[in-house]
Amino acid sequence: MIFRKLRLAFLLLLGLFLVGCTVIPVDQGKDPNPGDETFDPDDDYDKLTLDEIKAIIKAKIPEIAPEKLYLPIGIKDSSASISWRSDSEQIDIISGEVTKGAKDTVVILTAYIRFHDQTYVMDIPITVKGVELRPLKTKNVISGYFFDSKYFAISDEMASQIDVINYSFATIDKTTHKLNLNGLYHLSEVLALREKGIRVTLAIGGWGADGFSQGVRTKEARETLINSIMETLRKHQFDGIDLDWEYPTSTVAGIAAHPSDKANLTLFVQELRQAMDSYRDDLLLTIAVIGGSSASSFYDIPGLVPYIDFFNIMTYDGGTGTVANHHTNLRPTAKQNTSVVSAANVYLSLGVPKEKIVIGGAFYGHRKTFTTVFDGILYSPTTPSGTLDYTTIKNTVLTDPSYQYYFDEEAQAPYLSNGTYFISYDDPVSIALKAQYAKDNSFGGMMFWELGSDKSGELLNAIYQVFKD
Structure with missing residues (x-):
């Protein structure tokens, strides 16, 4: 009897609930x-x-x-x-x-x-509504690579000092020949910098990135790759493309290569330029190129010149051998020919107009361990010990009293040593000297690898102070 009363009460309450319920x-x-x-x-x-x-x-x-x-x-x-x-x-x-x-x-x-x-x-x-991009200068352009894994929210001051960000990296699927943006986790944040007037281009490739050789080898592959690039440009509204193939015809870092790479790259650039111009006439097409005397081995420079806006010369990583030498020095020395000046002269001799030459600065240093230390430190035997961001050099190494700062007047480049380690890098003095060299020679400007390696903005500001006048 009690159970029946409870059941009746439950049904009554349920009915009242359903009557008053709104879906x-x-x-x-x-x-x-x-x-x-x-x-x-x-x-x-x-x-x-x-x-x-x-x-x-x-x-x-x-x-x-x-x-x-x-x-x-x-x-x-x-x-x-x-x-x-x-x-x-x-x-x-x-x-x-x-x-x-x-x-x-x-x-x-x-x-x-x-x-x-x-x-x-x-x-x-x-x-x-479109964004208001700053007018692109024909010289004294400041462009920087921004590696996704080192993303940080840049300050308004830094944003006002940079003209182009090369967002790094998209890759090429070596089978489908289509772009892969899977590693670009901060895509929306970087693209939002366009609201500050910065042009954001998509950098494709990078060290050890496969897919270029396969993607440009045939007309059909190039068409697929170009269609994928154009789809990406339209979808995300990038302001251009930077090609970073390290290096055509070379199997360095285990990438695929083919003897026809150099010729195929020229065909690809010509066809890509045509597709980009038919969509937007203000898109940038730039290329990162090796900073040494072997440029003509990898690139058909005269064939590329009509289609490339800027040749971003990677004038860093020059001292990667087993001696204590500079990796991004402005001028050659009696013992080291690799330098910014030497690399720029190579591209000038190959027919690159000076307004298309962009020299490189390094927001990081190379560290080496001495095996024997000679009196002069420089050119002593060493073994490589990795790289250090400028942020680390500034906050940790330069504040360590065991390190001594040196400046090589001949190379116009700084270095650090504590008797165990040797560190070659760019500091505000050396990077300003590079900017002045670019300005004095009416080059297109200066680029650097990479923005996230100097969160203080000190190196960017050093370039800007030279270029702003």
């Missing part, structure tokens, strides 16, 4: 467009006409696209359902993400309205 659509509370809701496809009532539905949909699409756009999939008091298509990758209809280009763009959103077993199509224009 809430899953997306309600998340959608900022009041009145949108999801629908039961069996709903057979409609309080709105098709024209009223179209008017409501149109009213929900702003004239200017916000950072994130919410597209209605249904209208209150109607069984109509709506699906969407965009004629531009600048608006992702799935996520609602809006990507700004270099100029204002009118995007056509197409609404497919399913109503009373019929599909009606309506096009709605929406303007995606």
Whole structure:
């Protein structure tokens, strides 16, 4: 008897609960467009006409696209359902993400309205405002590579001092010949720097990155790779491409190579330039090139010149042997010919116009361990002991009293030693001397590897102070 009374009370309460309950659509509370809701496809009532539905949909699409756009999939008091298509990758209809280009763009959103077993199509224009990029200079350009794993939020002052960021690295799938951006975890943050006027290009390749040789070997492979690059440019609105193939025709670091690499690279660059220009006439196409006398072994420089905006000469990692020498010195010495000046002269002799030459600075140092120390320290026998970011050199090594600072006037380059280790690097003095050399010779400018290795901004500022006048 007690059980029956309890059961009756439970059913009574359940009935009262169901009578007062309202079914809430899953997306309600998340959608900022009041009145949108999801629908039961069996709903057979409609309080709105098709024209009223179209008017409501149109009213929900702003004239200017916000950072994130919410597209209605249904209208209150109607069984109509709506699906969407965009004629531009600048608006992702799935996520609602809006990507700004270099100029204002009118995007056509197409609404497919399913109503009373019929599909009606309506096009709605929406303007995606462009970012205001700073005018690109023809000389004294400051560009820097930004390696994703060393990303940090740069200050407004640093942002005001850099013209181009080469976001590093996308890679090439050696089988499909398509771009892979999987390692670029800070893509949205880096692209957001465009709002500060910085041009952000996508750097492809890097040390030990395979896929170039396979990707440019045939016309079909090049077409696939170029289509993938262009799709990426359109989707993310990069301001250009930097090619970092280390190195054509070489199997260094275990990458694939072919005797035709040099010729195929030229064909690829020519075809890529044509595709880029047909999309946007302000896109940069740059290339990172070896900083030594062997340039003509890897590149058809005269063939590349008409299509490349800047040759980013990697004038660092020059002293990687087994003696204590400089890795990024400005001038050659009696015992070391590799230098910024030597490398620049090689490219000038091969026909690169001076306004397309961009010399390199290093925001890191090479450390070596002495095996024997001669009186002069420099050129003593050593073994390599890795690299150090400038941040570490500044905060840890330079504050260590066991280290002695030296400046080689002949090479115009600093180095450090504590009797056990030798460190070759760029400091504000040497990097400013490089900038002055580039400025005095009317070169295109200066680049560096890499931005995240000097969080203080000290080295970037040293370049900027020379170039700003």
